[in-house]
Each structure stands twice: as C-alpha cells, then as structure tokens.
Amino acid sequence: MxxxxxxxGLFLPLSLVFFLxxxxxxxxxxxxxxxxxxxxxxxxxxWVGGLVDRFGARPLVVAAQLLQSVGFAAYAHVQGxxxxxxxxTLVAVGVRVFWSSVFTAIAEHADADARPGRAWSTDTWFSVANGARTAGLALGGLVTGVVIADGREGTYVAVAYASAVCFAVAALLIAVVVPSHHRRRAAGAVAASGADAPETPVGYRALLRDGPFAVLTALNTVYALTSMMLGLALPTVVLxxxxAPAWLTASVLAGNAALIALLSAPVGLRTPRFRRTRVLVVAASLWTAWAAGMALLAPGRLAVVVVLVxxxxxxxxxxxxxxxxxxTALASAAAPEGARGRYLAVFQYSFTVASIVAPAFFTSLAxxxxxxxxxxxxxxxxxxxxxxLRLERHLPAAALRG
Structure with missing residues (x-):
C-alpha cells in the first residue's frame, strides 16, 4: 500500500510536468x-471483480504492481x-486493477488472521491500510517537490526508474511472502455445506438488484466526494x-496526513466494538460540522485564521x-459468499465517480x-x-459488526 x-502520489501531480x-x-x-x-x-x-472471485485477489494485486512497474519504466523512454x-494507459490499468482487488486481498488476509486472542479485526486491517496509503501519498508529495525543484531531465528519468523498481519489488514480496487464502476459504465453505451442495454464484445482475448495497455505494460516493475536498479546495480557499499565505495549506495537509498515518492503527483497534453503520454516522456528522465550519471561515488576523483552519x-x-x-469493512461483509470481489470492485466506483465530479462540483458552486x-x-x-440509520435495518446483521 x-x-x-x-x-x-508522486506521479499524479508530476505526470504533466514529466511529459512536458x-x-x-x-x-x-x-x-x-x-x-x-x-x-x-x-x-x-x-472485469477484475469476477476474476478476483474466481482466482483470488493476490494474483490480481501482483499483476497490478507489474503493470505499473512496466508502465513507469516506459515513461523514461516515451517520445511522442x-x-x-x-x-x-498501462499505468492507469494497473492502478484500476490494484484498487479493484487490493481490498479483497486485505479482507482475505484478515479472515485467515481472525482467531481467538487476535486483536486485529477486518476493520483494523483496513484502518492500517488507510494509514499506509496516506503515508505513501505524503512521502510521494515530498519527493515531487524535490524533483520539481531540481528540474533536470536526468532526475525525472531516475524517479521513473525508481518507481518501476519499487512496484516490481512490491509484486515480488506479495507473490513470495503473502500467502493466498482464497482457495482455502472456498474449500472450507464447500466442506461445511456438504460435498454435493451446488454452488450458487452471485453475478452482477444479482448485485445490481441488491438495493441496500446500491444505497450504501451511493452514500459512500458522498463520503468519497467529501474526503477529496480538503486537498482539492483548501489551497483555493486559503489563497x-x-x-492567507500558501504555507498554511501545506502545513494543514501535512498535519492531516501525519495524523492519519499515526492514528489509523489505534483507531482501527477500537472502532470494531461499535456497529459499522454507527461509526459512519459519527464520521458523516463530523464531516457535516467540518463543511459548515469551512463555510463560515472569513479573512482576519493570521493567528486567528490559522487556529480556525x-x-x-x-x-x-x-x-x-x-x-x-x-x-470498506461494511461493504466487504455485506457481500454474499463468493461475490466479495465483485462487490468491492463495484464499491470502488463510488471513489471513481467522486473523483470525476469533485472538480466541477467545487468550481461551479464556488x-x-x-x-x-x-x-x-x-x-x-x-x-x-x-x-x-434507515439503511441499517436492511443490511445483513452479521455485516454490522466486526
């Protein structure tokens, strides 16, 4: 992660400059x-969701890393x-495959790790993954600043090769060190239900008829949109x-990333005792207060502005x-047996839609x-x-708690 x-995190802001x-x-x-x-x-x-349910998530995560590795190596040689x-396109496909499979891989690993005496639940694993992702994005942003300040072609090429090597090493580590639990879980499910029990695969038609999951995905689109607004809109609001000076934006974003990286594990260890829907209710309430506070911000003495921001x-x-x-834990747990890959792949569309809508949402309203x-x-x-709160009663009871 x-x-x-x-x-x-390095090439999202750097890609245009790199090719220029x-x-x-x-x-x-x-x-x-x-x-x-x-x-x-x-x-x-x-497409990836179906492959994950059939073959497990780990091969797809490895393939995603290799695609990105080849794509970044190619960056150093492109001309026209x-x-x-x-x-x-190669890198973009790798990114999409990664996010469509990695959460199922984490869930499979969490299932295998769940045993008496273990403090980490699925929610904790997802929380730690979020902290790791944030740490990587923050570090990538720092490297981007150094690369742009340097400005030499050789530095850009070196960064492309370094990224390619990192992705290749990640693919190797996942393939060699991280075991696959997909087949083991499937075999256990068959044994528990009887050797002659017919499989009932859940395809995308059944998923589209799953009204509660559709509502959950729509709600998460709102939350994904909200989560993107800090990085997208704060620089414009500050300036x-x-x-206020530009250093305020950099300081606030760095502080936010540091807190998420440091606190994800402690928070992830404590939230599983509560219903996942109630945790999301608290999150949405906090975001409501945050957005209302952003609406009330106004110019003033710098010290006061800094404290309020x-x-x-x-x-x-x-x-x-x-x-x-x-x-993510709620979406994973709400999926029927054998369809988690499809469900989590579709759930990721909430972030895709939010990323498409966010710029126009902010600029048109602002x-x-x-x-x-x-x-x-x-x-x-x-x-x-x-x-x-109304959706809660329509979701599987077992999905509400870790």
Whole structure:
C-alpha cells in the first residue's frame, strides 16, 4: 500500500510536468491523452471483480504492481503522443486493477488472521491500510517537490526508474511472502455445506438488484466526494477567500496526513466494538460540522485564521479516520459468499465517480458563492446520516459488526 501510494502520489501531480520536460507533446494534447487513458479503464473493475472471485485477489494485486512497474519504466523512454498514451494507459490499468482487488486481498488476509486472542479485526486491517496509503501519498508529495525543484531531465528519468523498481519489488514480496487464502476459504465453505451442495454464484445482475448495497455505494460516493475536498479546495480557499499565505495549506495537509498515518492503527483497534453503520454516522456528522465550519471561515488576523483552519481540519481528520476502515469493512461483509470481489470492485466506483465530479462540483458552486460548496456538502452529509440509520435495518446483521 505504501509503495503503490508513493508511486501514484508522486506521479499524479508530476505526470504533466514529466511529459512536458521529456517530450515535445504540447500541454493541451497531454491533458487530453492522460484523460483518455484514464477513461478507457472505467470498465476494468467489473472485469477484475469476477476474476478476483474466481482466482483470488493476490494474483490480481501482483499483476497490478507489474503493470505499473512496466508502465513507469516506459515513461523514461516515451517520445511522442503515441508513447505517452500507451505508457499512461498501462499505468492507469494497473492502478484500476490494484484498487479493484487490493481490498479483497486485505479482507482475505484478515479472515485467515481472525482467531481467538487476535486483536486485529477486518476493520483494523483496513484502518492500517488507510494509514499506509496516506503515508505513501505524503512521502510521494515530498519527493515531487524535490524533483520539481531540481528540474533536470536526468532526475525525472531516475524517479521513473525508481518507481518501476519499487512496484516490481512490491509484486515480488506479495507473490513470495503473502500467502493466498482464497482457495482455502472456498474449500472450507464447500466442506461445511456438504460435498454435493451446488454452488450458487452471485453475478452482477444479482448485485445490481441488491438495493441496500446500491444505497450504501451511493452514500459512500458522498463520503468519497467529501474526503477529496480538503486537498482539492483548501489551497483555493486559503489563497482567495482567507487571503492567507500558501504555507498554511501545506502545513494543514501535512498535519492531516501525519495524523492519519499515526492514528489509523489505534483507531482501527477500537472502532470494531461499535456497529459499522454507527461509526459512519459519527464520521458523516463530523464531516457535516467540518463543511459548515469551512463555510463560515472569513479573512482576519493570521493567528486567528490559522487556529480556525486547524480546528476545522481536525474534524475532517477524525471523520476520515473513522470512515475509511468502516465503509470498506461494511461493504466487504455485506457481500454474499463468493461475490466479495465483485462487490468491492463495484464499491470502488463510488471513489471513481467522486473523483470525476469533485472538480466541477467545487468550481461551479464556488463561482456562485465561496460558502455554497461547503453548505451543499454539509447538507449532503447531514442527509446521509438519516439515510444510513434507515439503511441499517436492511443490511445483513452479521455485516454490522466486526
């Protein structure tokens, strides 16, 4: 998780600069090529989910790491538009395969690790994974700053090769060190139900008819959108609304990342005693308060502005610490036996949709009023609390607790 997030945290902000420095492709064409490469991967999770349920998650996670490794190595050699498109598509497919399979891999590992005396539940595993991902993104951001400050072509090429090596090493470690529990669990399920018991595969048609899971995915789209707004909108708010120095944004984002990386494990050890839906209710309530606080921020003395921004961001951080493990663990536990790969792959579309909607959501509403995006976001999160409490009775009882 750290390696994958490091690579993507590094190249998400660096990709345009990288290709501008090393190729002759103009900026407008680069943006179009990268957008098209990512758009082509939208159907990938549907395909990957079925493969995960059939073969287990570990082979897909390994394949995702290898695809990204080859793609980043290719970055160092591309020249024209075709090369940029092919290398970017390879990396984008690897990223999509990774996020469509890694959470099932974590859930499979957590199931195998669950035994008397173990303090770590599935929720704890997902919480630690979130902390690892955040640490990787933060480290990638620091490396990006160093690379851009250096500015030499050789440095960009070295970073591409270093990322390729990291992904290759991660693939090797997962393939060699992390055991696969998929077949073992499937065999145990067959033995428990009788050797002659027919399998009842759950396909995507049945998944689409699962109303409670569809509502859960829709709610998580709201939460995913909310979670993206801090990094997306805070720089604009600090500079244009609060008229504060740029270092405030960097400090707040770094502090948020550090707290999530440090506190994910302790929080993940304590939340499993509560219903996952109630944990999400608390997270949504905290995000409601955070968004309302962002709407009320106004220019003033720098010391006061700093205190207020830090205070409201702490609400965001607390919500993120609660949401990440509880939402994924709930989606994983709500899946029928043998369909977890499909369910979690579809659940990831909530983040995909949110990433597509977030820029337009913020800019269009902010053009009307600087407070409007935050008021709408607060309203969506407040409404989600009511929906979530009603949804609770329709979800499998066993899915509500770890």
């Amino acid at each position: 750290v390696v994958d997030s490091l690579g993507n 420095e090393l190729t002759d492709v103009p900026l407008a064409q680069l943006g179009l090529l990268l957008t098209l490469a990512n758009a082509l991967t939208l159907p990938v999770p549907v 538009a075709v090369g940029v498109f092919l290398a970017s 244009t609304v609060l008229q 830090v205070a409201v961001t702490l609400l965001f951080t607390a919500a993120e610490l609660l949401h990440a493990p509880a939402s 053009s009307v009023s600087s407070a409007l995006p935050w008021l709408v976001l607060a309203g969506l999160n407040a409404a989600s609390v009511v929906v979530l």
